[in-house]
Amino acid sequence: MKTAMLLCILFMFGSGLLALTGYGTTAPVINDTVDPSLSILSPNGGETWYIGDTNDIIWTASDTNLSPNSVYLWYSLNGGTNYTSLAEAIANGGSYPWELPSPQSYNAKVRIKVSDSFGNFTQIASASAFTISYVPPQEPTGVSVNTANGIDAVITWQPVTQTIYNTPITPDGYIVLYNESPYEHDEHFYYYLWDVTSGTSFTHGGVMRRRAEMFYRVVAYKDYDGRMAGILSAARANPETKLSVADIKQALVSADMGGEK
Amino acid sequence: MRSVVLRFGLIALAMLLSFSLIAETLALQSFESLPDDTWSYTANPVPSRLIYWGPTTEAMGGASAYDGSSYWAGWDLDNVESTVTFSTLTLQAGFTYNVSFYYFTKNLATTNDYCRYSVKYDNGTNWDGWTNVANNSNAWTAVSVDVPSGSNYLRMCLSSKFDGSTKYAHWDYILVERTPIPNTAPVVSNVTASQRTDGSKLVDIYYDLYDANGELCDISLKISADGGANYNIIPSPANLSGDFGDDLPNGTNKHIVWNIGAESYGLDSSYLYRVYADDGSSPIPENFLLVEGGTFNPPDWDGSPTSYMVTLTSFYIDKYEVTQASYQAVLGTNPSFFNGNPNYPVEQVSWFNAIEYCNRRSMQEGLTPCYSYGANGTNPSDWPTGWSYDDANHTNVSCNWSADGYRLPTEMEWMFAARGGIHSQGNTFSGSNDINDVAWYSSNSASRTHEVGELSANELGTYDMSGNVWEWVWDIMDGYPSGNHTNPTGPISGSPHMGRGGSWNFSAEYCTVSFRAGISATSMYLHVGFRCVRVSP
Numbered sequence: 001m002k003t004a005m006l007l008c009i010l011f012m013f014g015s016g017l018l019a020l021t022g023y024g025t026t027a028p029v030i031n032d033t034v035d036p037s038l039s040i041l042s043p044n045g046g047e048t049w050y051i052g053d054t055n056d057i058i059w060t061a062s063d064t065n066l067s068p069n070s071v072y073l074w075y076s077l078n079g080g081t082n083y084t085s086l087a088e089a090i091a092n093g094g095s096y097p098w099e100l101p102s103p104q105s106y107n108a109k110v111r112i113k114v115s116d117s118f119g120n121f122t123q124i125a126s127a128s129a130f131t132i133s134y135v136p137p138q139e140p141t142g143v144s145v146n147t148a149n150g151i152d153a154v155i156t157w158q159p160v161t162q163t164i165y166n167t168p169i170t171p172d173g174y175i176v177l178y179n180e181s182p183y184e185h186d187e188h189f190y191y192y193l194w195d196v197t198s199g200t201s202f203t204h205g206g207v208m209r210r211r212a213e214m215f216y217r218v219v220a221y222k223d224y225d226g227r228m229a230g231i232l233s234a235a236r237a238n239p240e241t242k243l244s245v246a247d248i249k250q251a252l253v254s255a256d257m258g259g260e261k
Numbered sequence: 262m263r264s265v266v267l268r269f270g271l272i273a274l275a276m277l278l279s280f281s282l283i284a285e286t287l288a289l290q291s292f293e294s295l296p297d298d299t300w301s302y303t304a305n306p307v308p309s310r311l312i313y314w315g316p317t318t319e320a321m322g323g324a325s326a327y328d329g330s331s332y333w334a335g336w337d338l339d340n341v342e343s344t345v346t347f348s349t350l351t352l353q354a355g356f357t358y359n360v361s362f363y364y365f366t367k368n369l370a371t372t373n374d375y376c377r378y379s380v381k382y383d384n385g386t387n388w389d390g391w392t393n394v395a396n397n398s399n400a401w402t403a404v405s406v407d408v409p410s411g412s413n414y415l416r417m418c419l420s421s422k423f424d425g426s427t428k429y430a431h432w433d434y435i436l437v438e439r440t441p442i443p444n445t446a447p448v449v450s451n452v453t454a455s456q457r458t459d460g461s462k463l464v465d466i467y468y469d470l471y472d473a474n475g476e477l478c479d480i481s482l483k484i485s486a487d488g489g490a491n492y493n494i495i496p497s498p499a500n501l502s503g504d505f506g507d508d509l510p511n512g513t514n515k516h517i518v519w520n521i522g523a524e525s526y527g528l529d530s531s532y533l534y535r536v537y538a539d540d541g542s543s544p545i546p547e548n549f550l551l552v553e554g555g556t557f558n559p560p561d562w563d564g565s566p567t568s569y570m571v572t573l574t575s576f577y578i579d580k581y582e583v584t585q586a587s588y589q590a591v592l593g594t595n596p597s598f599f600n601g602n603p604n605y606p607v608e609q610v611s612w613f614n615a616i617e618y619c620n621r622r623s624m625q626e627g628l629t630p631c632y633s634y635g636a637n638g639t640n641p642s643d644w645p646t647g648w649s650y651d652d653a654n655h656t657n658v659s660c661n662w663s664a665d666g667y668r669l670p671t672e673m674e675w676m677f678a679a680r681g682g683i684h685s686q687g688n689t690f691s692g693s694n695d696i697n698d699v700a701w702y703s704s705n706s707a708s709r710t711h712e713v714g715e716l717s718a719n720e721l722g723t724y725d726m727s728g729n730v731w732e733w734v735w736d737i738m739d740g741y742p743s744g745n746h747t748n749p750t751g752p753i754s755g756s757p758h759m760g761r762g763g764s765w766n767f768s769a770e771y772c773t774v775s776f777r778a779g780i781s782a783t784s785m786y787l788h789v790g791f792r793c794v795r796v797s798p
Binding site for chain 1: 539
């Protein structure tokens with residue numbers, strides 16, 4: 001039995017079946033196949049930022065081997081179809097002050113890319129669109145209605161002289177809207193009256209004879225790019241069509257670029 | 262008695278080892294013009310008696326041959342540099358080499374005269390590094406030069422120059438010997454690894470490999486995440502390329518590329534890379550792959566989760582479906598419908614045919630067959646006539662699960678391997694979620710089988726586990742049981758048997774790693790073949 005076992009051992013040597021294994025080992029090697037984590041805090045959708053104003057793009061990024069000066073910023077005015085470079089190879093400071101450019105966009109996004117030292121990168125855009133808009137005039141104050149003659153409603157208001165950032169401004173005009181119900185928060189019910197005015201009063205002629213009550217709203221507008229004038233002109237050409245503030249806004253948005261006046 | 266046996270064994274072992282290490286003659290030149298004088302040479306000037314430069318049997322200067330009756334004599338060379346240049350020998354790895362010779366010098370001046378030699382280890386033609394021998398040995402004197410390890414060539418030149426009728430320089434018995442190097446482990450050195458910085462998530466691993474015995478080595482790679490305590494990160498073979506795998510020769514600066522990004526996990530720390538070299542005695546059968554054991558949740562036929570947890574021990578599996586060539590070699594026949602290429606998968610084979618193939622192949626290779634038929638043993642030649650013609654006979658076949666021969670995979674072994682084993686990335690098809698990457702099926706097959714291994718491999722390196730031909734497995738068809746099971750082998754009764762993987766004429770939903778089909782054991786379809794597994798020691 002033992003002899004047989006020895007012969008088996010000898011056979012293994014003789015036939016070369018004794019497999020030998022060697023190995024070599026590296027020094028410690030750093031590996032990083034994990035992409036950096038990145039999130040955009042602002043603007044991440046829904047914000048309205050004004051042209052000429054400076055807002056901070058804010059993000060958080062982390063990685064075990066984050067590469068220095070590896071943050072790239074872009075912005076898009078068409079929902080992410082095209083991007084324009086905003087900053088290249090900046091430090092991961094978490095924020096970047098951005099003076100908003102023109103033109104307007106209701107479909108703006110920012111995109112951020114951050115890389116680590118192994119070339120892994122993460123690139124994300126605002127979760128949804130934000131708005132880049134001209135700075136609007138402040139809302140008119142002192143709106144009052146005088147029905148002393150029992151026939152007409154004379155609406156008057158204080159002139160607007162500032163934007164919402166207290167910058168001096170002269171509105172291009174005022175739109176007076178009316179409704180028979182006080183739907184304060186529903187712009188669809190404030191119908192556009194036939195005319196606009198650059199003055200600070202408007203007379204709704206003969207309304208007292210036709211309606212028991214009426215509500216009015218006054219909107220100051222600044223026509224930065226002239227398209228508001230085009231919308232109003234079209235409305236004048238078709239006086240039977242009522243036009244609301246919402247309709248006006250929608251017309252501007254649908255025009256690809258534009259903004260609330 | 263015990264001491265006698267032990268002593269005998271040790272002596273025998275020592276003898277064997279010593280025999281295996283004995284030197285043998287690779288080349289000899291003793292100028293006897295005998296067949297043993299194998300190391301050819303050229304002389305310059307050609308042998309001449311005017312100035313004596315050539316072989317002789319005469320006693321010149323008091324010398325006679327060191328070996329035999331003839332030697333190379335030099336006498337009164339008229340200050341002409343005279344050389345004997347031996348042909349370049351190609352050296353095999355796995356040996357140490359030595360070149361030796363004898364010289365006899367007499368009355369050479371200590372200046373201007375010389376008798377010298379140069380030994381080179383390349384296949385060039387220049388000579389330098391001359392070594393002068395003693396100028397007046399007046400007796401045959403041995404010179405021995407060990408060839409540096411790793412040398413691929415050996416060549417030598419003997420040279421003499423002097424003038425005067427009392428001066429002599431002779432040579433004899435130029436011998437090259439080689440001695441087998443004891444079987445030593447291959448050496449892997451200069452291992453480096455670095456991840457590329459281009460975001461590709463590729464790692465370049467370089468190493469040098471030297472096996473003193475010249476054996477081809479199987480190269481594998483493991484990574485430690487805990488400073489070397491455990492090397493338990495094992496890259497999927499499908500994600501490795503370059504100097505990796507079986508039968509690699511010695512060499513430097515060998516290069517492996519590991520696509521970590523294709524693994525199911527990420528790395529984000531400090532690691533040690535270890536390159537292993539096995540000197541060719543790997544137990545993995547040719548064209549088989551190791552499927553490391555593990556636990557998994559087999560999806561149901563439609564891919565939905567089951568309550569069935571299965572643990573499998575490691576096993577080997579065919580990289581490829583059994584080819585027509587292999588089937589022909591084992592059973593002497595090729596029943597396939599599609600022909601013209603021996604590497605097409607065999608088809609039109611019944612489950613019984615596959616069983617017979619496994620046993621006969623095992624017998625051909627000296628392995629223990631896995632299958633027995635009733636009480637008729639494992640040799641199909643001993644099984645009753647017609648054993649394979651009746652579906653009902655399939656339960657007469659039993660399997661010795663510990664035998665080292667070939668057998669069909671169990672259904673769970675098949676699915677575990679098809680999913681990529683412990684490297685599974687959960688693909689719908691074997692190796693990809695895009696069936697066109699990995700499978701010949703109804704939309705891309707041109708209505709026929711294709712040569713095995715043409716499309717991409719799965720995570721383990723197996724091919725065609727989706728599509729091409731359905732593959733027989735061992736199991737009888739039934740629903741999956743619930744609970745945990747280790748190495749399940751399916752029901753012991755019932756019918757039919759299972760086929761897996763879909764085929765060239767079936768649409769994608771049949772070619773998933775989860776779809777199951779029942780096929781009666783005697784059926785021989787032109788879309789059904791098989792592959793084999795073996796136990797892993």
